[in-house]
Amino acid sequence: MENRQLRIMVIDDEQIVGKRLKSALEKTGDIIETFEDGVKALERLNNHPFDIVVTDIRMDEIDGIEILEKVLAKSNQTKVIMITGYATVEMAREALAKGAFDFIAKPFKPNDLRAIIDKAAKELRKN
Amino acid sequence: MQIICLSRGSYEYSKNLAEKLASKTGYTCISREMITDEATAFGIPVGKLEMAIMKKRPLSEEMSIEADLYKAFVTQYLCEKGLQQSIIYHGRTGHLVLPGLSNVLRVRAIADMDDRIKFAMNRLNLSWEKAKDYNELVDEDIRRWVRILYNVDWDDPSLYDVTINAAHLSAENAASALVQVAQLPEFMVTPVSKQRLEDLLLSSKCRLAIGKFEPTCDLKVTVRADKGNVSVTYLPRQTKEAEMIPKALKDIKGIKSLVCTIATTNILYIAEQFNPGAEAFDHLINIAEKWNASVELVHLSYDSKQEENGDNISEKRTKSKEANGGILDDMEEVDRLKIAGCGVQESMNKLIQVGRSGGFHSAYGSSSLVNSISRTENNSLIVVGDVFHSKGAAKKRLKRDLISQMADKFHVPVIGTEDLKSHYLFGPKQLISLVVSGVFGVILYLTIFLQQEPILKFLSSGHIPSNPMYLKIAAAATLAVSVPIIAHIIGGFFENILKLAKLE
Incomplete structure (x- = not known):
């Protein structure tokens, strides 16, 4: 996979999360779609x-x-990143055991998420 | 009101046991998850703390304050409930959340790994291998959590009153047995234990109030309460912010008196590069423990670009509570990244773990360093570590000059890390010195005692006019030379004795 635009979906039932992440993540030119309804x-x-x-x-x-x-x-190619304000190690380990790419706890800065997305993009390019 | 705390070595079994115990006793069952949800809603980023532990990230000072607040929140929650009704709490640190309460029944529930794997396979729909990994990793995370937040070993049996093995006892029978144990006089509420519970409640309320009050939210404090008399201890570098503590606590009911005291003493550790794994760092911690001092790290940098950004970087806790859905702004990260790779975070983490963290700040260049130290009060010692490492052969000389410059300016001992052990700690070298000076001292005293007459006669020969001049000069010279030598030997002997007794 070459260095192309990433298609990223953000799902969070709080409207403000999608809004803030969309504006922050779009700065790098990726395509972001946000959803409040899973x-x-x-x-x-x-x-x-x-x-x-x-x-x-x-x-x-x-x-x-x-x-x-x-x-x-x-699609097992898709990288899933979990976000939550109520994380516990048990919950994070469960998500990772089920195939999540990474886990990030709120509150976080978009740059923290961006770093994880970059790692996921590298993995995608390898495949 | 009785309190039973169950530390979960196996989530499913322990939860089941707590619920069965609650149904047999009629006590209220409280889970860790209930409290963490409330703590998160209160504004403590518990999830972030958990992720920092899970991802093995060093706990920053900011996060260590959040950890303190989380512990205070749990204590407050359980004390409030425990004063109203009998409770059963089940969580990973059930045995640690109410320190100093001897009547709390502390139970550890463990289960066979194969059973836990089967539970996880069913509950989480995982394969055997993944369920095994899941359990092992969660255990490892919890061990780290307990070590970092409470500085104890999760598996230490001395911290529990009873350990129950799920492989040998069903939850039903274990609950029946615990009902009997809970009736023992050791676990009954007494007026003293009730008072202790009220004190714990008051101190945790005060800690939370300080953490939530904007002007004091960055303070690293220890709060104690004794029959309504509250004492708050803060770090020497936080004297100014600490003036606002009474204001932060003005609405807390039950405070009879309030005393805010500065932590006993502070050790400054200046370096460009910190290495928490180095022997010298352990020596520093040993000295801090001996003196009951906190260690403040000063990161010295000669990067001119950083100097332009201001001379003092300290982390600020995120106080913004406006609706942002937990998504912060990016800009605050910039300064912290600049000091990444200098070992500051790792060193801070180690100091936090041993309860000796005095925070850190950065200084850009020698003049900024001197200014920043001038602002810090109550230092007992300044330790200079790895500095000028880009200066090659001149490094040692420049470090020596810096030490002597600071020793002249500040009225506290200034020392290099390499001399810490010999000056302040007792090791094999000091033991040899102690033995040698002790033996020499004994021989000297015995000699003087057994040969008093000739020695006195020789030393007082100057007073006898008939004595020849050379004898008078020899007596005076012997006194002039031997007195400082003997004083040095005896002084060295007692210095080492005091070091050994940790009384210097």
Whole structure:
């Protein structure tokens, strides 16, 4: 995979998270789509592949672990990064055991997430 | 009101045991997850702390304050509940969250690894291998969490009253046994234990109030309460901010008196490059422990670009609570990155673990260094570590000059890391010196004691007019030479004795 634009999906039921991450991550020229509803995000994923999915863990309709399982069931090339304010090591280890690429706890700076996305992009290029 | 704290060595079994115990006793069951959720909602980034531990990142000073606040939050939560009703708490550090309360029944529940793997396979839908890795990694993370936050070993059996093995005892029977144990007089509430619980509640409330009050939120403090009398100890470099502590605590009920005291003493450690794994760093910690001092790191840099950005970088905790969904601004990271790779974070982490962190600041160039030290009060010792490492052969000379310059300016001992051990600690070299000077001293005293008459006669020969001049000169010269030598030997002997007794 060459150095092309990444397609990144951000799922968080707090509107402000998507808004802030979209503006911060778009600065590097990647394509960012944000969703507050996990179900709608999965529907979009069925129609359009994404390189990276950044998802909150705790959401009402569908939780991040379920999204992780569904995303990886559809494409194990997609890198899933979990974000949450309520992280515990048990939860993070569970997500990683299920195939999550990495885990980041709120509050964080977009640069912290960007560093993880860069690592994921490197992995994608290797494949 | 009784308190039973269950430390979970196996999540499923322990949770089950806590619930069964609660149903048998009628006590309220509280899980760690309930408290961490409330702590996060209160504004303590528990998740960030957990991730820092999991990813083996050094705990910054900012995060160590958050860790203090988290511990205070847990203590406050349990004390409040425990004063109203009997409770059963289950979490990873159930045995550590209420320090000093002897009537708390501290239980550790462990389970066979194969059983835990099967539980994880079913609950998390994982393969055997992944479930095994999951359990092992979680255990490792928890061990690190306990070590970093509480500086004890999670597996230390002396910290528990009872250990229950799930392989030998069902949760039902274990709960029945614990009901009996809980009735023992050792675990009953007494007026003294109730008072201790109230004191713990008050001190944790005060710690949280200081951490949440904007002008004092960066203070690294220790709060103690004794029958409503609160004492707050802060670091010497935080004297100015500490003036606001009474204001931070003005709304806390139950404070009879408030005393804010500066930590006993401070050791400044100046270096361009810090190495927490070095022997000298351990010596520094040993001295700090002996003196009950905190160690403040001063990162010395000669990078002119950094100087332009100001002479003092210290981390600031994120106080912004406006709606940002947990997504902060990027710009604050810049300064911290500049000192990455100098070992500051790792050294801070080690000091935090041993409870000796006095914070850190940066100084750019010698003049900034002198200014920054002038601002710091109550230093007992200034230690100069690895400095001028880009100066090649001149490094030693420049370091010596810096030490002598600072020794002239400040009225405290200034010393290089290489001399720490010989000056302040007792090692094999000091033992040899102690033995040699001791033997010499004994021989000297015995000789004087047994030969008093001739010695006195010789030394007093100057007073006898009939004595020849050469004898008078010899007596005076012997006194002039022997008195300082003997004083040095005896002084060295007692200096080492005091070092050995940690009384110097």
